[in-house]
Amino acid sequence: MRVRFDHVSVTLGGRDVLRDVDVEIRPGRFLGLVGPNGSGKSTLLRTLYRAVAPSSGRVLLDERDVWRTGRREVARSVAVMTQETSTEFDLTVLDAVLLARVPFQRGFGRDTDADLDLAWTALERVGAADVADRPIGRLSGGQRQRVMLARALAADTPVLVLDEPTNHLDIAFQLELMRIATDLDRTIIAALHDLNLAATHCDDIAVLDGGRLVAAGTPAEALTPQVVEDVFRVAVDRLTHPRTGRPVLVFDHPGREPGGPTEHRDEIHA
Amino acid sequence: MVVRPRSPASSVDRDRRSFTRRSRLTQRLTVAVLGLAIPVLVVVSGSVGTVEVxxxxxxxxxxxxxxxxVPWMSDGSLTVLQDQAVWQFRLPRALLAGLAGAGLALxxxxxxxxxxxxxxxPYLLGVxxxxxxxxxxxxxxxxxxxxxxxxxxxxxxxxxVAGACVALTARHRSVLSPTRMILSGVALGSLFSAVTSYLTLTTEAQNVFSVLFFLLGSVSAASMGSLAxxxxxFAVACAVVGFRTRAMNALLTGDESATALGVDVNRQRGVLLVTAALxxxxxxxxxxxxxxxxxxIPHVARILVGADHRRMLPVAVLGGAAFLMLADLLSxxxxxxxxxxxxxxxxxxxxxxxxxxxxxxxAAQAGLDR
Known part of the structure; x- marks a missing residue:
């Protein structure tokens, strides 16, 4: 399914959070959304799953405007891994994953075998099947993220939204999560903080800064040292990975002289 | 977390089946026990009191x-006094206790x-x-x-009036925020309690007993008519909630993720609020x-069968009914x-x-350790 943000602007409390963002994700592609904190990544995602309405522009799933389509119908096409989940009342892990089936069911009915199958398959895929009967509140942050990912997978939708999915995750599961995502044959949009993780796993990258789209394209096109320096206000060097030959970005404090330690460094050592 | 290699399919299937069966069994057993307890409590309530039955x-x-x-109603084996005591006094109050327990738990x-x-x-709204x-x-x-x-x-x-006041003061930019609801409920609740206290203190002594009796709650004045x-x-509330159990489950995980699951959070919250208040x-x-x-009672139900409303609500409703009927019997x-x-x-x-x-x-399993 194709996702298109068609000149989307969002104003919240008088502040322009997004300004005329225009991005298209072709079916089956994986778009990484990067940008500093507060650049509007989450807000852009939220216009897609109907949590924030654009003040102008449209968000399209194929040809359908999500804001002129029913909530449930949108939820049947778009599954979301949100940043946080409330655990005041603990559902078990399996029940939490089964919530993915909410848009497809109604009322008191029991979960169908097909629903249970999707939930278990998702739990096995993220390696959390062995904690299926535990309350989510008792899991570590990383385990909880696995369960949130399993929920998004169990929805079995053509579009997947991941809002900072690698938060709280150790490096091994960060890589595992990106592998799981790239192996899926779905349209994926993920807000990511780790630029190298985004560059190595995403098909396309969109860079947001202050609510504007400042660069978009393949990782090599979008994540040039110049763009990263301007947007994140850090010093950037592009190195070549010794084994894979892929470009790797390394960062330092802004204003550093290339090639030598800064005065700031010396002070720390002294 | 240790990432285990995937178990062979057969053992995973077995785990899944026993897992699902176990949780269903607990729930059905609890519902069955409570379902049997309620008619027993009705009959026992009918036989307890000054008139011997x-x-x-x-x-x-x-x-x-x-x-x-039925033959025994007209063959003279039961006195008019016994019939009145059971049908006009004890049964209505047992039923009201059950209804109040079920309704308050819901x-x-x-x-x-x-x-x-x-x-x-339920009283959070100042109701x-x-x-x-x-x-x-x-x-x-x-x-x-x-x-x-x-x-x-x-x-x-x-x-x-109290419920409407709380809902209106808690509304901000047409959004009902949970924290604002709690705080305005507490604030308006103390305001109303102050009025009640003032009225109670300034009234004649013989009225104070009636006031206390109402405030503490009683089902002794029940009649079949007062149950209507x-x-x-309660029936309306059951119907409203029956279509929303999954949405309620989604709400447990937070507004953002409930929205992502296609739930109109604000509207569902409003409908449920009016239902609970009425x-x-x-x-x-x-x-x-x-x-x-x-x-x-809702917490007891969660501890017994988990937080999923499809399993928890029947247990809470039946448990609330049985609990208040028992309490009335003791009272x-x-x-x-x-x-x-x-x-x-x-x-x-x-x-x-x-x-x-x-x-x-x-209980720790049900998340009470935090």
Whole structure:
């Protein structure tokens, strides 16, 4: 399914959070959304799953405007891994994953075998099947993220939204999560903080800064040292990975002289 | 977390099946036990009191009124006094106790979801203190003070006014935020309680007893007629909630993820809020402010069968009914012939039981360790 943000602007409390963002994700592609904190990544995602309405522009799933389509119908096409989940009342892990089936069911009915199958398959895929009967509140942050990912997978939708999915995750599961995502044959949009993780796993990258789209394209096109320096206000060097030959970005404090330690460094050592 | 290699399919399938079966079994067993306890409690309630009626006779009287042409109703084996005691006094109060317990447990479960807070209860919206003002106005100043409304109707009106005030003050930019609801409920609740206290202090001494009896809650004045309004409210509430159990589950995980699951959070919260307020108001206006049930029974249900509303709500509703019927039975017997207000008994019986349950390991499983 194709996702298109068609000149989307969002104003919240008088502040322009997004300004005329225009991005298209072709079916089956994986778009990484990067940008500093507060650049509007989450807000852009939220216009897609109907949590924030654009003040102008449209968000399209194929040809359908999500804001002129029913909530449930949108939820049947778009599954979301949100940043946080409330655990005041603990559902078990399996029940939490089964919530993915909410848009497809109604009322008191029991979960169908097909629903249970999707939930278990998702739990096995993220390696959390062995904690299926535990309350989510008792899991570590990383385990909880696995369960949130399993929920998004169990929805079995053509579009997947991941809002900072690698938060709280150790490096091994960060890589595992990106592998799981790239192996899926779905349209994926993920807000990511780790630029190298985004560059190595995403098909396309969109860079947001202050609510504007400042660069978009393949990782090599979008994540040039110049763009990263301007947007994140850090010093950037592009190195070549010794084994894979892929470009790797390394960062330092802004204003550093290339090639030598800064005065700031010396002070720390002294 | 250790990432285990995937187990062979057959053993995984076995795990899945036993897992699902186990959780279904607990729930069905609990529902069955409670479902059996309720008719037993009705009959036992019918046989307890100053007019002597055996358990079997009480059952025969109840059945005799429900089924047509039963021989024992006209063969003189039961006295008129026995028939009246069971059918006109004991049965209505047992049924009202059951209805109030079921309704308050349901309203409590709804409120806990709406504000996503384990301390929420049906009276959070100021509904009971509003009802208190209505009832106390009638007791102290007479019906004329509230436009000729009888006590029950005045209490119901007070409950609705209070609920509406809380909902309106909690609304901001057409969003009902849980925190604002809790705070405005607490604030307006104390305002209404202050009015009630003032009216109580300034009235004649003989009225104070009636006021306290209402505030503590009682089902002793029940008649078949007084059951009608709460029964209808309860039926409507069950229908409203029945179509929303999955949405309520989604609400447990937070507004953002519920929205992502296609739930219209604001609208569902509004509908559930009105449902809980009407249900609570209709019960409080008949039975007064019976405490404890609405707060604790939903937690007991969660500890027993988990937080999924499809499993938890039937247990909470039946458990609330059985619990209040038992409390009513005790309230009539422990200090007979005097009567202990049911609201005092629910706390005295319920608090130790809940504290015991809360300290067990299964409660930690249900998330009470945080």
């Amino acid at each position: 055996g358990v079997a006779d009480a059952a025969r009287i109840v059945i005799g009124h429900l089924a047509p042409n 309203a409590g479960a709804i409120m806990q979801v709406i504000v996503r807070n384990p301390l929420a209860e 009971s203190s509003g009802a208190g003002v209505g009832a106390v106005l009638v007791i102290t100043l007479g019906s004329a003070a509230v436009g000729g409304l009888p006590l029950g109707a005045a209490a119901f009106a007070g409950a609705l 309004v709460p029964a209808v409210a 249900l609570t108001g209709s019960i409080v206006s008949v039975s007064g402010g019976i405490g404890f049930v609405g707060l604790v 009539r017997t422990v200090a007979a012939p005097a009567e202990v207000p049911i609201g005092i008994l629910t706390a005295v019986v319920g608090a130790p039981f809940f504290l015991w349950l809360m300290r067990r390991d299964t």
